Amino acid sequence: MNTSLLIVVFLVVMMSLAVLPWIHRAWTTRKTSENDVEVGLEIEEEPISTDIGEKTHLPSPETMQAPEEVAPAASVREKLSKARTAISGRLKGIKGGSISPSMWEELEELLISADVGVETTLDVVNRLRETARVEKLETGTELLDALKRHMKEDLSCERELSLTASEGSVPVWLFVGVNGVGKTTSIGKVARRLTDEGSGVLLAAGDTFRAAAAEQLEKWALLCDADFVRGSEGADPSSVIFDAVEAAKARKVDVVLGDTAGRLHNKVNLMQELTKVRRVADREPGQVCEVLLVIDATTGQNGLSQAQEFTEAAGVTGIVLTKLDGSAKGGIVFAIEKELGLPVKLIGLGEGDGDLVDFDPEQFVEAIFGDD
Numbered sequence: 001m002n003t004s005l006l007i008v009v010f011l012v013v014m015m016s017l018a019v020l021p022w023i024h025r026a027w028t029t030r031k032t033s034e035n036d037v038e039v040g041l042e043i044e045e046e047p048i049s050t051d052i053g054e055k056t057h058l059p060s061p062e063t064m065q066a067p068e069e070v071a072p073a074a075s076v077r078e079k080l081s082k083a084r085t086a087i088s089g090r091l092k093g094i095k096g097g098s099i100s101p102s103m104w105e106e107l108e109e110l111l112i113s114a115d116v117g118v119e120t121t122l123d124v125v126n127r128l129r130e131t132a133r134v135e136k137l138e139t140g141t142e143l144l145d146a147l148k149r150h151m152k153e154d155l156s157c158e159r160e161l162s163l164t165a166s167e168g169s170v171p172v173w174l175f176v177g178v179n180g181v182g183k184t185t186s187i188g189k190v191a192r193r194l195t196d197e198g199s200g201v202l203l204a205a206g207d208t209f210r211a212a213a214a215e216q217l218e219k220w221a222l223l224c225d226a227d228f229v230r231g232s233e234g235a236d237p238s239s240v241i242f243d244a245v246e247a248a249k250a251r252k253v254d255v256v257l258g259d260t261a262g263r264l265h266n267k268v269n270l271m272q273e274l275t276k277v278r279r280v281a282d283r284e285p286g287q288v289c290e291v292l293l294v295i296d297a298t299t300g301q302n303g304l305s306q307a308q309e310f311t312e313a314a315g316v317t318g319i320v321l322t323k324l325d326g327s328a329k330g331g332i333v334f335a336i337e338k339e340l341g342l343p344v345k346l347i348g349l350g351e352g353d354g355d356l357v358d359f360d361p362e363q364f365v366e367a368i369f370g371d372d
Helices: 002-045 081-095 101-113 118-135 140-154 183-196 211-224 237-251 268-281 302-314 332-340 361-369
Strands: 170-176 201-206 227-230 255-260 286-296 318-322 344-348 356-358
Touching: 081 101, 081 140, 081 361, 101 118, 101 140, 118 140, 118 332, 140 332, 140 361, 170 183, 170 237, 170 268, 170 302, 183 201, 183 211, 183 255, 183 286, 183 318, 183 344, 183 356, 201 211, 201 237, 211 227, 227 237, 237 255, 237 268, 237 286, 255 268, 268 286, 268 302, 286 302, 302 332, 318 332, 332 344
Parallel strands: 170 255, 170 286, 201 227, 201 255, 286 318, 318 344
Antiparallel strands: 344 356
């Protein structure tokens, strides 16, 4: 009996030991499943945004990277160092001697090499000879002082950019020029300046041939907090400018800055198109107050022929001379003003926003011909 009981107890113990792992696995599986359910409930209970009205915003002007800027602290003299360096050695040669026939020849060569132009150079030198005779000048230093005086006088004209339009009309500034001179960038810099001064500005993408031009202008509009109007690629640029003027009137914007496609000045059909753009922009409610021809200063005397053709086609009112800091000459300023009667209103002295500045004749002449 005792033996049988022991055998039964032994069998029970052995069976328990065999079943225990199964029980453990079942318990563990159950707990894991419960945990999974709990985790799943937590995930399901996470709030999900149902705000389908949320808009995707373009980067704000503050977060967008502006076109590369340089410190605006450098003076005009420093910015024009390339042109100054090109003629400084010859200036020293003139300063160091007495007035002589060879000095007059040296002065003529200097002015022509600085891109003042043959016609303008001969006119300046002839008047300078008369001054030297009347004032009894004897030294090269006196001669250069008289030269600077004459050149400043030749550059004395009205340069203020006009925002004056008839009552109820929207002032329009058109920017024109050949390809690659910096029209779109110049418009952006002018817009930045006007908005900083408190004016409401609308940028009109009249260059409908290059999508990149409209995109660049739109970036400037964002940076300047300006309004922006563009047309479809290949659209009539005249209609884009007119739509922009009407939009500006409705939004009570102070001025429209109109970009135009770059074009060679010797292409008759393209210049005729520009004539149309100018005419349409001047229709009510628009009034063209400025047609600014953008010229690359490094092109030299070719800028004269550009100015002539664009003036005939679009009635240019002023010049924006870009890349003047990169030119070893700069005398084109005198040729344009003397021979064509067009005022240089703005000059580009670098890549920064603040490097498109009002043209100051006195500063310019002193920077080119002044004492070191």
